Amino acid sequence: MHLFWLHIDKSRPTPYIRQITEQIRALITTGEWPAGTRLPATRVIAAQLGVSRNIVIESYDLLIAEGYLQSQRGAGTYVADRIYELHVQLNEAKKCRESWREEEHGIGHGIGRTGRTEAMEGNSCHTGSMPQVPYDAEHDTERFPEYGQHFTVHPAHLLTEQSEHIDFRSGVPALDLFPRQRWQAAYKQACMEAPTMMFGYHTPEGTKRLRQAIADYVRRVRGVYCEPEHIILTNGATQAYGMLARLLLSEGARVIVEDPITRDIQRMMQHVGAQIVGVPVDEYGLITAHLSAAATLNEVTTTHERARSTRPSLIIVTPSHQFPLGGTLPIQRRLELLAYAEQQQCYVLEDDYDSEFRYDSSPISALQHLNPERVIYVGSFSKILSPALRIGYIVAPPALVSACRETKWYTDLHTATLEQLALARFIETGELDKHIHQMRKVYRKRRDTMVAALRLHFGEKLTVMGYSTGLHLVVELDEPCTPALLQQLYDAGVIVYPVAVHSIQTDQSHRIILGYGNVSEERIALGVAKLAHVLQSSKRVNAQERTLQSNHAEYD
Structure with missing residues (x-):
């Protein structure tokens, strides 16, 4: 094992822990460190890199939590099984992906030639605001x-x-414990500094300043691969779900979800006429071995009809902290899930609702970083700050960005601008951290x-x-x-x-x-x-x- 492959770039804003974990992940997924490889002692790596041993210990703990490593008391830390093989399978699935015919699929299963979902046609969100779903x-x-x-x-x-x-x-x-004074200071400063044009209408995706701040934050803290252009700001995660449901789903579309999963998500999907298909979870989250069985139809259909009707249009997961049972999806299942999504040609919606608050290691890396073109990442500030702010965001795959902007514009034009500027300042000044x-x-x-x-x-x-x-x-x-x-x-x-x-x-x-x-x-x-x-x-x-x-x- 060659330790000179590991290095720290002190000029990067990425925390040292994430720099170390990124490099070890790469060594594992490329097969350089195969299953069963024993890792060096933490003090050895710390001495070579010139960092605190605690940083290396936290890096190991994070990789253990993600499933890349296994620790045996008194016997050392080893590379876990099947990761390289599953990573190869995922890459093969990407290579073998069939080209979606624009006239049949467009950017997703409900998208037609116009780039607008069939579900949007004739819907009130096409010409006005999106209908609200009241508590029933x-x-x-x-x-x-x-x-x-x-x-x-x-x-x-x-x-x-x-x-x-x-x-x-x-x-x-x-x-x-909401930081009232610090938020008031950020809001006041944002109002005083905002140019006159910020008090008018704005673009649907949100201000560049907040999108840049969020992009920097999720890259640094959650390992999300994105640029500001991939982010669409929403009025909380709930609006993000509603927008994506109307964009990607049509009447009768199949949506695979974890079972159990929050009732609110089920109702939002059903509100657009989608068919919910539950896949059981265990203490580690979604049981990916059950994904294929979830796509089986009971009724008799032709082979062509079966292939079209059983294919899911969307898979919704909470991989970093499954709601409500709390499991963390290990890397082996993450790779299996993404390979399945590639085979089915559907998007995966990653709901990252509260994983900043992890107590036994640094926050788990997002699923999205494994396949940014297939995973839609949804986050919000409701848990880390306050649900009263009503600020969430979508990190969309490149193919979905334009349609998400359009859907947001049809929904409510844009999220409140002054709150965006205040939050951007709150993040930039380190107050959020x-x-x-x-x-x-x-x-x-x-x-x-x-x-x-x-x-x-x-x-x-x-x-x-x-x-x-x-x-x-x-x-x-x-x-x-x-x-x-x-x-x-x-x-x-x-x-x-x-x-x-x-x-x-x-x-x-x-x-x-x-x-x-x-x-x-x-x-x-x-x-x-x-x-x-x-x-x-x-x-x-x-x-x-x-x-x-x-x-x-x-x-x-």
Whole structure:
């Protein structure tokens, strides 16, 4: 093994950790370091590169988290299996990709000769604003009749007023820790410096200044390959999803998603008439071995019709922090997923919603960097700053950029310009990095408090999932999370969220989501104690009922 291949370029803005991981990834994917190769000790690499050993340790930890390396206590660190072979297969799939006929496909499965999706033709988003999708409690109770009144009394979407309940809702950052003064300073300065033209209408993709700032940020922090020209700013990730659904999908189009996946995504896809196809996940995320089975049709069709009708138009994944179960998709599955997308000639939508907050290593590299022409990267500032800002973005493959700009223009012309300029300044001056660094410490403490409280009240045998990243974790209970149990918890002052409402076909009845981002350490400890008390009481009642039923059966 030749260490002189590794080097640090101190003139690059890329952090040293990412420079090291980029080079080791390249050595692995090109076969220079084959599976089973033992890596040098971290102190050896640190000495050669002239960097702190902690930097090399973090680089190794990141590559282990991504699946490139395997660590054996006392035996060293080794290159994981199958990476080179799968990388070769992906490259072969790219080479063998059939040319899409413009008159049939254009830039995607719903795109015709005009460059506009069939779904847009005759739709109100063609001539005006995109229709909003309101929260429909009746629709959700039809889908989840077993949750009945509980699901409509206090759904997550409607919990906007201050409540005494301890609300373990996921995806909400610490609202009381929003950097008000620093944001006010950035906004004021942006207003004072903005040229007169910035107070008029602007281009649909957004200001060049913010797009440049985001491009620099995602390249540095998430390893995303992009230029400012590839970025389209949106009013949050939700608008990005709506735009992409209308752009890429038509009535009856098949969309492969993780099962479970947030109910909101399912509803947005169904709103445009798409057919949702769920693929199960495990502790590592999407089970790629099930992708082929997901494309099978039940009805009898001709070979040509089957090939056209079973081909997915879009695959949606959360590879860095699967929602809600929390797995991180390893490199082997990432390569398999991308090879499948190449074979099916469809795009992959990567939802990167909260992976900046990773507690056991640096943030995982985005899926997009493996195939920028096939992966659509969607991000937002709702989790790292505040959902009130309503600023998200699409990093589009080159072939989709023009259509995304057009779709954004038809939707609402452009995202608010002054907020864009304020956010650009917030990023450029290092305030965003500072805030993320501070909040990572806060969320780590809240995560640790929740895990410790769960262990205290439930013991070490309790299954806790997805706690290495993000603002929530998942707990697997001994008994199903029934509507009656949810109501008992609500009456006790605690709100938890069943994974089952996000499930398509898989059984998630024993799992609940516990978000900790917007809950103080004291209230986390109190809420878990109440959760334990209610569950223990429920278990005793259920045991007594089973005993009575058993006695009645014997008597009969």
